[in-house]
Amino acid sequence: MNKTNADSSLPALPQTPHTRTLVALIGLLFAAAFLLGMGALINIARNLNSEELQKSYFYTQKALETRTATSAALISSFAVWDSAYDHLNGIADTQWAYKERNLGDPLFISNGYEGVFVIDRKSTKYGLLNGRLTEVALSRYLDTSLGSLIDAAQDAAAQARAVDRFALFNGWPALVTAAAIQPGDDGTRVDPASLSVMIFVDQLTPAKLLKLGQAYGLTGLAIEAPGVQTSSRPQLNLGHTGYRLTWDQPRPGNELLWSVVPPLLAAGMVLCLLLGYFFRFALRTSQQMDSNYRVLKVSNQALEASEERFRAVAEAASDWIWETDEQGRILYLSTRFVAVTGFTSDDWLGKPLEQLLHCDTLPIDTWLADLRNSQPHTAHLRCTYRDHCAQPRYCRVSARPILQDGQVAGFRGTASDITDEVAAHAQIQHLSMHDALTGLPNRNLLARHLEEALGRLSHPPGNHGNAHGLTLLLLDLDDFKPINDTLGHPVGDAVLLEVAKRLRDATREQDLVARLGGDEFLMVLSGLTNDKEIDRFCARLIESMRQPIVHGDQQLYIGASMGIAQSHLQGPDPTELIRCADIALYAAKAEGKNTWRYFSAQMNEEIQHRRHLENELRLAVKNHEFILHYQPRYELDGMTIVSVEALVRWDHPIEGLISPDAFIPLAEQTELIVPLGRWVLREACETARHWPGDLMVSVNLSPAQFSRSDVVADVRETLIQTGLPAHRLELEITENVMLNDIDNALHIMNALKELGVRLNMDDFGTGYSSLGYLRTYPFDSIKIDKRFIAAMALGSNDRAVVQAIINLGKAMGLKVTAEGVETEQQLALLSSDACHEVQGFYMSRPIDKLALGRLSAQQDEARLPSRSA
Numbered sequence: 001m002n003k004t005n006a007d008s009s010l011p012a013l014p015q016t017p018h019t020r021t022l023v024a025l026i027g028l029l030f031a032a033a034f035l036l037g038m039g040a041l042i043n044i045a046r047n048l049n050s051e052e053l054q055k056s057y058f059y060t061q062k063a064l065e066t067r068t069a070t071s072a073a074l075i076s077s078f079a080v081w082d083s084a085y086d087h088l089n090g091i092a093d094t095q096w097a098y099k100e101r102n103l104g105d106p107l108f109i110s111n112g113y114e115g116v117f118v119i120d121r122k123s124t125k126y127g128l129l130n131g132r133l134t135e136v137a138l139s140r141y142l143d144t145s146l147g148s149l150i151d152a153a154q155d156a157a158a159q160a161r162a163v164d165r166f167a168l169f170n171g172w173p174a175l176v177t178a179a180a181i182q183p184g185d186d187g188t189r190v191d192p193a194s195l196s197v198m199i200f201v202d203q204l205t206p207a208k209l210l211k212l213g214q215a216y217g218l219t220g221l222a223i224e225a226p227g228v229q230t231s232s233r234p235q236l237n238l239g240h241t242g243y244r245l246t247w248d249q250p251r252p253g254n255e256l257l258w259s260v261v262p263p264l265l266a267a268g269m270v271l272c273l274l275l276g277y278f279f280r281f282a283l284r285t286s287q288q289m290d291s292n293y294r295v296l297k298v299s300n301q302a303l304e305a306s307e308e309r310f311r312a313v314a315e316a317a318s319d320w321i322w323e324t325d326e327q328g329r330i331l332y333l334s335t336r337f338v339a340v341t342g343f344t345s346d347d348w349l350g351k352p353l354e355q356l357l358h359c360d361t362l363p364i365d366t367w368l369a370d371l372r373n374s375q376p377h378t379a380h381l382r383c384t385y386r387d388h389c390a391q392p393r394y395c396r397v398s399a400r401p402i403l404q405d406g407q408v409a410g411f412r413g414t415a416s417d418i419t420d421e422v423a424a425h426a427q428i429q430h431l432s433m434h435d436a437l438t439g440l441p442n443r444n445l446l447a448r449h450l451e452e453a454l455g456r457l458s459h460p461p462g463n464h465g466n467a468h469g470l471t472l473l474l475l476d477l478d479d480f481k482p483i484n485d486t487l488g489h490p491v492g493d494a495v496l497l498e499v500a501k502r503l504r505d506a507t508r509e510q511d512l513v514a515r516l517g518g519d520e521f522l523m524v525l526s527g528l529t530n531d532k533e534i535d536r537f538c539a540r541l542i543e544s545m546r547q548p549i550v551h552g553d554q555q556l557y558i559g560a561s562m563g564i565a566q567s568h569l570q571g572p573d574p575t576e577l578i579r580c581a582d583i584a585l586y587a588a589k590a591e592g593k594n595t596w597r598y599f600s601a602q603m604n605e606e607i608q609h610r611r612h613l614e615n616e617l618r619l620a621v622k623n624h625e626f627i628l629h630y631q632p633r634y635e636l637d638g639m640t641i642v643s644v645e646a647l648v649r650w651d652h653p654i655e656g657l658i659s660p661d662a663f664i665p666l667a668e669q670t671e672l673i674v675p676l677g678r679w680v681l682r683e684a685c686e687t688a689r690h691w692p693g694d695l696m697v698s699v700n701l702s703p704a705q706f707s708r709s710d711v712v713a714d715v716r717e718t719l720i721q722t723g724l725p726a727h728r729l730e731l732e733i734t735e736n737v738m739l740n741d742i743d744n745a746l747h748i749m750n751a752l753k754e755l756g757v758r759l760n761m762d763d764f765g766t767g768y769s770s771l772g773y774l775r776t777y778p779f780d781s782i783k784i785d786k787r788f789i790a791a792m793a794l795g796s797n798d799r800a801v802v803q804a805i806i807n808l809g810k811a812m813g814l815k816v817t818a819e820g821v822e823t824e825q826q827l828a829l830l831s832s833d834a835c836h837e838v839q840g841f842y843m844s845r846p847i848d849k850l851a852l853g854r855l856s857a858q859q860d861e862a863r864l865p866s867r868s869a
Contacts (some may be wrong), residue, residue, distance in 0.1 A: 009455045023279045034268055041260060045253030052250040053234060057214040060236055060247060067212065067325040071177040072162035078103060079179035079198045080160045088118050088182050089196050092126035098133055105131035107200070109486075111206065115141060115169060115201030118181065121150060125196060131853055135816075140200065142176065143168035143241075149199070153178040154192040166239030168343065173223055173243040174203040204238075204245075213247065220248035232414070238673075241333040253830065274862075286826055323412045328353050328368055331410065340417055343387030357383040357397060357415070361719045361726040362756030371401055371725070372408050382754035383415075393419045396754070438500035446514040446522060450574035453524065458572055469567035471528050473538070474581035477519040477545075479558035491551055495558065498549045506541050522578065531598070536597045538562055546594065561588040562596035570599060575670065576611075580741060614670060617650075617663055621675050625651050628683050629846035632855065633698070633817060633839040636831050641859055643696040643730060645839065646684035647846050648676070668704040677705045678714055685722040685729060687849055691856070696728040703737045706744075712751040719755065726756030738777065741845075746777060753778045760817075764805060774812060782809050786820020789840070793825050803833050810834075 056674040078084060080730040083102065087093035096273065097103040097118075110129030120397055124137040138144055142169035154165040157180035162368070164177045180195040194220055202208075213221035224235060226242035231256045235244040314319060320337040324330055333345040348356055359381055367381055381397050387753045400415035416460040433445040440507050441449065450470075457469050475497065484492035496519065503513045503521060512524040517761045548555040563585030564861040570580045580599040620626065626648055633643040650658035664815035681699050688697035705711055719726055731752065749759060761774065774782070784805050791798040809816035818830050822842030844855060 023275075026280075027275055030271065037264070038261075041257065041264075045763075048253035048256060049249075049251050052252050056218060056234060056247060056250055056564045057236070059218060060221075060234075060245065063212050063216045063218070063303070064236070064245070064758070066178070067202070068164050068175060071175060071200055072164060072179075075162050075177045075179045075198060075200045076160060079162070079181045080184050080190075081181075082184050084181050084198070086185045088126065088198070088573065089164040089194075091255045092118055094126065094133070095124055096105045098128070104128070107131070112730055113200045114174070115199070116202045117199040118196055119146060119150065119199060120196045121147065141170050142201070143171075144176065146778050149176070149178050149811055150197050153180045154195055156180070156196055157182055166243075167199045168241050168243075169203055172203055172205075173238045173241050174201050176201055192252075192695040212399045218247050219250075220246075222246055224331070242824075271843065319414045319416050321412075321414050322353065323410060324353050324368075325410045326372075326408055328365055328411070330356070337415075340387075341385070341393075353411075357385050357395070359383045359756075366725070366727075367756070368411055371399060371411065380750075380754060381756070382418075382751065393417065394422050395419075430551060431714040438497055438515050440500050440504075440521070441514040442511070443514070443516060446516075446524070447574060448510065449512050449514075449524065450577070453526070454567060454574060457567065459770045469526075469572075470566045470577070471525040471567075472577050472581045473525065473541075473596075474516075474578065475521045475523065475541075475560050476562075477562055477591065480519040480558055483556055483558070487556075491556070494551050495549055495556060499545070499558075502544050503541075506544060512596055524580070534564065535596075538564075542594050558660060559594040561593055563579075563588055564596060564598045566598075591744060613666055613670075614664075616652075616828060617670075617672055620650055620652070620663075621672055621679075624679070626676070626679065627651050627848070628680065628687070629848055630687075630697075630852045631839060631846040632844045633837050634843050635837055636835055639843075639857060641695065642697050642837060644688070644691075644852065645685075645698040645700075645732070645846075646678050646680060647700075664702070670704055671708065673702050673704045674709045674832045677709070678718075681714065682718050682722065685718050685724040686729060689722055694726045694728060695856075696726075696730050696758070698732055700732045700762065701737070703734065706737050706748060708777055711748055712755070715752060715757060716755055721756075727758065730758040730764040732759050732760045732783070749777050774814070776809075779814060781815035781817060783817045783819050784835075786840070789820045789826055789830075790817050790822070792829060793823070799829065802830075802835075806833050806835050809836075 028241045047213075059255050063736045083096070083724060087105075088095040097111050098105075103116060103118075105128070107116050108128065113128055115138075116126075116128040117124055119138055124139075127134045127136065127138060129136075129141070129634055142166065149163070149165070156163050160182070162177050162179035164175060165200070167174060167176045169176070177200045178197050180192060182192075182195055203227060206222065209221040209223070213219060220233070222245075223238075223730045224233075224244045224246045224483055232249070232250050233246040235246040237244055266764045320340055321332070321710050322330060322337070323332040330348050330351055332790060335345075338344055352365075353368075355363055359367070362381065366385070381399075381450045383395055384392055384399050385395065387393055394417070395415040396418050397413060399411050401408045402410040402412050419795070433442060433448075434440065435442045453470055457545060477495075480492070480495065483495060496515075499519075499521070500513070500515065503523065507513055507523060507525070514522045514524075516522055525534075525537070528537070541562075545558060545560040548557055550556075561582045562839040563583065565577045565580035565584060567577060570577055580603070583603045584597045584599040587603065588595050591597065629649055633645060634640065648664075650660075650663055652658050664673075667676050684699050688695070691697075701711065705714075713729070715729070718724075719729065733749075752759060758780040759778060761777075761779045762782045762783050763785045784802060784806070786804075788798055788802050793799070794800050806816050815836045817837040817839060818826075819839045821827055821830065821838045821842050823842060826840075827838060827842060847855065
């Protein structure tokens with residue numbers, strides 16, 4: 001039977017009172033349910049508003065209590081003090097208190113106290129108003145009973161406590177804290193009635209209230225004066241001052257209603273329309289069935305169009321989905337795979353995944369095997385493949401094991417096309433040439449500009465050029481650090497932006513102004529004919545720097561010191577010119593602020609010495625005068641060698657072996673760290689390739705390598721050329737790498753992890769934010785700094801630090817290595833603390849690769865290897 005015949009055979013729906021009754025009952029039930037839901041929602045919103053109001057009262061009271069306790073603790077530290085008793089309890093010693101700053105303007109500048117006073121029952125003995133001495137009596141400023149305040153402070157003297165109250169100071173509410181001045185020696189007994197009283201006045205200014213509100217999540221924190229009409233805002237009385245502390249009442253319930261009620265009403269309207277439609281439908285006769293079926297057919301077509309649009313949107317994404325069996329053979333490829341690659345799914349079904357995707361550093365089958373042996377989690381790997389036109393493309397592959405009855409039955413994941421990211425690398429390189437804050441050229445662009453400008457001077461067009469060459473002015477701001485430290489980094493950034501503007505305004509189009517970092521700038525000037533012209537320029541520039549910088553409602557003052565180097569005197573080497581300007585800057589700083597100095601012949605000795613060392617190091621890199629020593633790392637459970645750290649030595653033809661501490665800093669200051677680091681990485685991987693088993697090699701990466709070379713490309717190329725499996729290479733990275741460029745460092749480390757190598761945080765615990773980096777960066781292991789190991793046997797505190805690091809590493813799933821183990825006692829303590837691995841002179845000093853081979857062969861014969869000389 002066809003569809004038309006089926007439609008015509010449907011029986012008609014009778015129009016009976018039962019149908020009308022049923023429809024009316026459904027409508028009533030719907031209305032009741034809707035009204036109940038709205039009532040419950042309104043009740044929830046009311047309860048939320050009430051709870052949040054109570055919380056705001058609690059946090060406001062907590063904020064005032066915390067500020068009161070802080071003020072009481074601070075005044076007690078000043079009042080209960082032998083020196084304060086000696087100099088202030090009798091006749092106040094202004095020299096000691098103000099000029100020697102024992103009770104002077106830092107209390108206003110750093111702690112924000114508008115008033116600092118010492119009083120007795122007769123007079124005000126010492127007074128500071130906004131950090132300046134005043135001879136006006138405290139009673140002129142403070143609207144409260146000083147007698148009762150003195151009584152309370154003297155009564156609390158026996159417990160060395162401070163008393164506090166809210167009062168009006170200069171007509172504005174303030175927290176007044178008082179404490180009796182008494183000796184700090186518990187053995188000294190004095191009559192409390194004879195003690196003078198120290199008073200701190202902390203006015204509740206709008207700025208302080210704003211900061212207090214931010215600390216406790218309160219908005220609109222303000223003072224409401226007496227006589228002002230009471231608002232609907234919550235409020236707390238400030239003692240007997242008549243003033244009130246008010247704040248914005250949080251109303252999360254109202255926000256809930258505004259976010260839920262409109263869509264709920266819209267849904268109700270839709271349901272009402274549907275109910276009306278159902279009522280109409282129930283009352284139609286059988287003659288309307290054909291029309292209803294036609295409407296249903298149109299609706300189905302609309303639904304199919306909607307589903308087609310959904311599939312089009314889903315397939316527009318760059319990810320395609322894959323699935324394999326436990327042998328890695330492809331079982332499923334989403335249709336997006338066809339659009340991205342140009343292949344059909346049938347072209348690859350049944351074939352190994354590693355035949356489609358390729359990774360230079362870690363084979364796909366090894367990667368999947370590692371996932372099989374570890375706990376189920378999602379892993380990522382960067383891969384390449386060729387589309388149907390044989391064009392290379394890049395993708396980031398994620399995978400997760402498919403578990404059936406606790407066993408791995410296959411793998412499932414996605415492939416995100418990142419070809420556009422690779423294409424955007426050139427844009428990223430452009431952005432890396434400019435300072436993010438000021439927009440000025442950074443070191444990279446400065447180096448390129450100097451190289452090109454000095455090259456033009458060395459090979460001028462025609463037969464003549466600019467005989468005066470380039471003038472480099474290295475400028476460092478004076479008095480910038482106090483602004484940055486006291487007012488905060490946002491104000492410091494505003495100052496740097498204004499300085500950058502003034503420097504650009506002072507220079508010409510052919511000149512260059514670059515920011516080297518912090519508050520250090522470099523100007524490259526051309527065409528200046530003599531020193532007098534340079535002197536006039538420097539004088540104008542310093543005068544410009546000394547002009548006040550207006551930020552908000554305050555004026556900030558800075559200065560500048562400059563060091564000058566000239567290419568026609570110091571030579572055409574950009575690095576040397578900057579170094580000469582830097583030495584001249586140090587000379588200017590030494591002779592006072594707001595001045596400039598030229599690099600002179602007297603400063604040349606230091607430059608020559610550095611040049612000699614650099615030349616020797618450059619020749620050493622060229623002549624391969626370096627060797628690697630290897631220090632084993634032992635697993636405490638069994639004392640077997642699990643990894644070896646590669647340590648570079650300079651085999652100097654005259655001085656013999658030189659430790660890295662003598663030449664690595666110089667290499668980091670020049671471009672030599674890049675070729676040296678590449679040689680160390682390649683030599684270590686080439687040597688480790690011949691080691692037996694899964695013995696890893698650990699290589700240190702300098703922070704300078706991150707900023708001056710493509711570390712990911714270097715590691716990938718080394719692994720490919722040496723053939724060392726990626727999982728046998730460990731890279732040791734210090735916290736300085738993250739400090740230099742947080743976002744770029746995270747990007748590089750994720751890319752290194754996609755190669756399959758291991759990452760180790762070296763010298764853990766020495767940086768102020770190491771724990772934060774462990775949570776953010778993809779480290780596999782950490783090394784406890786040897787300074788903690790050396791001191792752990794001397795005191796319980798250092799031992800506790802080591803134990804805490806070990807427990808932290810275990811909690812985060814990281815291997816923990818203790819380096820610098822030099823005694824049997826240290827080894828025993830680490831063993832009892834269940835540390836994973838140890839390294840140090842007690843087990844083995846750094847040795848050459850031949851000695852390492854012998855040591856490795858002996859490790860099965862003796863549990864603890866003998867110490868190497």
